[in-house]
Amino acid sequence: MHYIHSIRNTKPIEDRIAYPFNIASILNLNELRFRSPVTFIIGENGSGKSTLVEAIAINAGFNPEGGTKNFNFHTKDSHSELFNDLQVIRTAFRENDGFFLRAESFYNVATEVDDVFEDDLGALETNYGGSLHECSHGESFLNLMHKRFSGRGLYLLDEPESALSINSQFRLLTRINQLVNNKSQFIIATHSPILLAYPNAEIYTVSEFGLQQVEYEETEQFKLYKYFLNNYQKMVTELGLHE
Numbered sequence: 001m002h003y004i005h006s007i008r009n010t011k012p013i014e015d016r017i018a019y020p021f022n023i024a025s026i027l028n029l030n031e032l033r034f035r036s037p038v039t040f041i042i043g044e045n046g047s048g049k050s051t052l053v054e055a056i057a058i059n060a061g062f063n064p065e066g067g068t069k070n071f072n073f074h075t076k077d078s079h080s081e082l083f084n085d086l087q088v089i090r091t092a093f094r095e096n097d098g099f100f101l102r103a104e105s106f107y108n109v110a111t112e113v114d115d116v117f118e119d120d121l122g123a124l125e126t127n128y129g130g131s132l133h134e135c136s137h138g139e140s141f142l143n144l145m146h147k148r149f150s151g152r153g154l155y156l157l158d159e160p161e162s163a164l165s166i167n168s169q170f171r172l173l174t175r176i177n178q179l180v181n182n183k184s185q186f187i188i189a190t191h192s193p194i195l196l197a198y199p200n201a202e203i204y205t206v207s208e209f210g211l212q213q214v215e216y217e218e219t220e221q222f223k224l225y226k227y228f229l230n231n232y233q234k235m236v237t238e239l240g241l242h243e
Contacts, residue, residue: 001183003095003154004088006033007056011085020082023048028210036202038176038186040195042219043206049189050158052206054102055082056187057156062100066109069098095185097153101144103162106132110140137163145175151182161192169194193221 009016009029016027025048041049058064063071101109110132117124124130129143141163149155161169169192176186176198190196196203196216203219204211216222228235236242 001037001093001152001180001185002034002091003093003185004034004056004060004187005091006031006089007059008087008089009085010087020048020051021085023051024208025049025206025210026052026082028208030210032204032211034185034187034202036200037180037184038198038201039188040198040201040203041187041189041206041211042191042196042203042221047206049206050102051082053156053158053187053189055086056088057100058083059086059088060098060154060156062098062156066100066102066106067112068100071109071112095152095154097150097184098155099144099149099153100156100158101141101160102158103160106137106140106163138165138168142168142171142175145172149175149179149184151179151184153179153184155179155184155186157186157188157190159189159191161190161195166194173198191221193219193225196221 008031009026011021013027016022020026023046025043029052041052043049054064061069063069065071113124113128114131114133117128129135129147132140132143135143141160160172164172173195176195180186188195196219203214203216205214205219
């Protein structure tokens with residue numbers, strides 16, 4: 001199931017000068033199509049992947065700091081202006097659910113959830129598994145996925161693995177699959193080689209040439225992790241970590 005068909009950068013290329021349009025991946029982005037229910041965007045820190053997912057989320061109607069479309073709180077405006085020049089082309093289908101999860105501002109979302117359900121703790125337990133502040137960071141992420149995400153939804157996740165152990169990432173993969181089977185679409189920025197293993201997902205790597213589709217075993221995440229695990233003693237020596 002797809003709710004977003006594609007995105008287009010409507011800013012003329014000669015005007016792509018100031019931030020964030022001077023980031024190479026966004027400078028060279030013209031159109032990106034989503035052909036799989038799960039799309040990953042990967043790249044180095046500062047490459048523009050989170051900026052792009054943020055802009056898609058805002059354009060799709062989500063709060064810039066995260067949450068559902070009904071969340072309208074803000075603590076500090078830190079999002080870029082990319083959403084003003086990004087066109088989101090939707091399909092004929094409309095989602096019944098949705099959420100924008102960004103790791104860096106999840107504390108603010110958890111606080112907003114507590115405020116919204118302050119007088120209805122039963123609904124808080126039903127929808128979020130209780131106060132997200134009373135869980136560990138990783139537990140709050142998983143509670144959100146299992147309790148709040150209900151299916152037939154559009155879910156945009158920015159580095160969801162940041163608070164998760166390896167076992168928890170396995171659980172997240174399973175939950176993503178359950179939701180995909182319930183007609184959901186995911187767009188995810190990640191560094192995790194575990195999440196990237198989701199079958200038949202499309203993976204786009206951001207580079208100086210824009211966004212390029214890549215196969216799982218060709219990603220840096222897969223190759224570097226595999227090399228390190230197979231050669232960790234050599235790598236530790238090369239990094240100068242031996243006394």
